[in-house]
Every structure is written in C-alpha cells, then in structure tokens.
Amino acid sequence: MVTGKSIITIKGVKEGLVFQLDDQCDFVELLDELSAKLDKHGQQFNGPIVHIFIKLGARQLSEEDKERLKAILRKQGNLLVQSIESDPPEADPDAKPAAHLHTMTGIIRSGQTVEYEGHLLLIGDVNPGGTIRCSGDVYVLGALRGSVHAGTQGNAEAIIAASLMRPTQLRIADIISRPPDEWASAEPWMEYAFLNEGKMSIDKLSGLGRHRKEVMLFKGV
Numbered sequence: 151m152v153t154g155k156s157i158i159t160i161k162g163v164k165e166g167l168v169f170q171l172d173d174q175c176d177f178v179e180l181l182d183e184l185s186a187k188l189d190k191h192g193q194q195f196n197g198p199i200v201h202i203f204i205k206l207g208a209r210q211l212s213e214e215d216k217e218r219l220k221a222i223l224r225k226q227g228n229l230l231v232q233s234i235e236s237d238p239p240e241a242d243p244d245a246k247p248a249a250h251l252h253t254m255t256g257i258i259r260s261g262q263t264v265e266y267e268g269h270l271l272l273i274g275d276v277n278p279g280g281t282i283r284c285s286g287d288v289y290v291l292g293a294l295r296g297s298v299h300a301g302t303q304g305n306a307e308a309i310i311a312a313s314l315m316r317p318t319q320l321r322i323a324d325i326i327s328r329p330p331d332e333w334a335s336a337e338p339w340m341e342y343a344f345l346n347e348g349k350m351s352i353d354k355l356s357g358l359g360r361h362r363k364e365v366m367l368f369k370g371v
Contacts, residue, residue, distance in 0.1 A: 157183050166201030166232070173207030177215065185222050202229050206236040249286045258282065258296060265302075278318055287311070297321075311342035311355050325350055 157172035157180060171180055202223055211219075216234050223229045250268035258264055258272070260279025269286035280296035282288050285303045287310070294312035299321040301308030306323040320327035320343050327343065327350045340355040 158187055160187075163203075166203065168203045168205060170205045171207065171209070173209035177209075177211075181218060181222060184219070185225075188222065188226055197228060199228050199230050201232045203232050204234040206234065208237050208239075210236050260296075276312075276317075284308075306345050309342045309344045309358070311340060311358075313340050315341045315343070315352065320350060322350065 157175045159170040161168045161170065169184075171184075204219060211234070219234065220231050223231055251271060252266045252268055253271045253273070254264070255273040257274050258276045258280035260277055262279075263281040263283065264270070264272075265283040267285050269288070270282060270284045271289045271291070272282070273291045275292040276282060276290060276294045276296035276298065278295045282290075282296070282298045283302050284300055285305060285308075286300065287308050288298050288300045290298075290310075290312040292312070293314040293316060294310075295314075295316045295318065297319040298310045298317060300310045301323040304323050306325075308322050310317075310320055310322065317327065322343065322345050325345055325348065341352055342355050342358060343350055343352050345351070
C-alpha cells in the first residue's frame with residue numbers, strides 16, 4: 151500500500167494529458183484509484199476529444215492489462231489513449247555484450263588466415279594449411295581440413311562445428327586437439343568440437359542443446 155503521495159499524477163501538455171502512474175503499488179489498487187479519480191473529476195474531462203498519454207514508469211504490462219487501463223479511460227467518452235509507455239529496462243552492468251556473428255563465403259586456402267572478434271559462419275571450405283581464429287564459435291558449412299582456433303581470448307565455452315570434420319588442428323581457448331586421425335569420422339552429419347572437463351570432445355551438432363542450455367542469439371553485422 152503506497153501512502154503519502156498520489157499514485158496517479160495528471161499533467162497537461164500541448165498534445166493533451168499525461169497520466170503518470172506509480173510503478174510500485176499493486177496494479178489492482180492502481181486501477182481502482184484511476185477509476186475513482188475519473189469519477190470524481192469527470193466534469194473536468196467533458197468536452198472535445200482529449201488525447202491521453204500514459205506513463206507507467208518501470209512497470210511492465212501485458213496487452214491484457216493495458217486493455218484494462220484503456221477500458222477505464224474509455225468510460226469518459228472523450229478520452230482517447232494515444233500511448234502506454236514503460237521506461238526502458240536498466241542495462242545490467244555485469245551483462246556481457248552480445249557477440250557478433252560474421253558470415254563469409256569462399257575457400258580459405260593454404261597460407262591464408264582469417265581472424266574475427268565474435269562468431270564466424272563460413273559457407274565454404276578450409277583447405278589444409280588454411281587457418282581460422284575467432285574469439286567466439288566457428289561454424290563451417292563445408293569441409294574443415296585446416297586449422298581452427300575458437301575462443302582465442304580464453305573462452306572455453308566456444309565450439310567448432312563443420313559439415314565435414316577433417317582438421318589438421320583444432321584449438322579451443324588453450325586446449326589443442328588430439329591427433330587428426332582420432333577426429334576422423336565417416337558419419338554424414340555435421341559435428342562440433344567442444345571442451346569437456348578440459349579435454350577436447352566431438353559430437354553431432356544436434357547434441358549442442360545438451361552442451362548449451364541457454365538460448366543462443368547472434369547479432370549479425
């Protein structure tokens with residue numbers, strides 16, 4: 151129960167009226183107060199159409215609850231809701247910025263090195279002698295026969311995936327793969343390499359959900 155201040159403040163602006171609603175009180179209490187205030191001061195809202203702008207502060211409302219607000223205001227007949235806005239959520243200072251997903255096509259040939267900050271999706275092949283280095287994940291939609299270093303800045307959660315996994319070397323953070331013959335697979339599915347208790351492991355890409363429980367969202371550039 152909020153006391154000592156009004157939970158609804160009405161301010162006139164050039165465009166109409168701004169309803170500033172308290173963002174700490176119970177929502178049902180807020181609706182009751184809004185209905186009572188409009189009933190008490192109904193005569194002041196008579197006349198031509200008045201545009202209403204509702205400010206919710208930090209409160210976030212569902213579409214259903216927004217409709218409940220509008221329904222109360224519509225009872226006055228001449229009050230037209232133009233917007234219902236909440237303040238943008240505060241940024242989490244501890245949140246890590248989302249890594250970018252870079253996309254490229256072509257073949258990385260012997261002697262070539264590709265480096266990126268973030269994740270890389272390569273639509274093509276990595277030939278023997280070709281190298282990819284990324285601070286995030288590496289996805290190769292093609293044959294991986296060269297070297298890949300994912301998680302170059304120490305990200306041990308990074309992965310390396312390829313349609314055909316035949317690398318000369320895989321490295322995630324500071325862990326380097328076992329000899330290439332131990333990675334050879336005759337299976338037709340896409341595979342990925344990841345660190346499991348400090349050791350390199352390989353699995354079908356369809357099993358990535360077991361390795362990563364969180365939803366993976368990439369922001370392309």
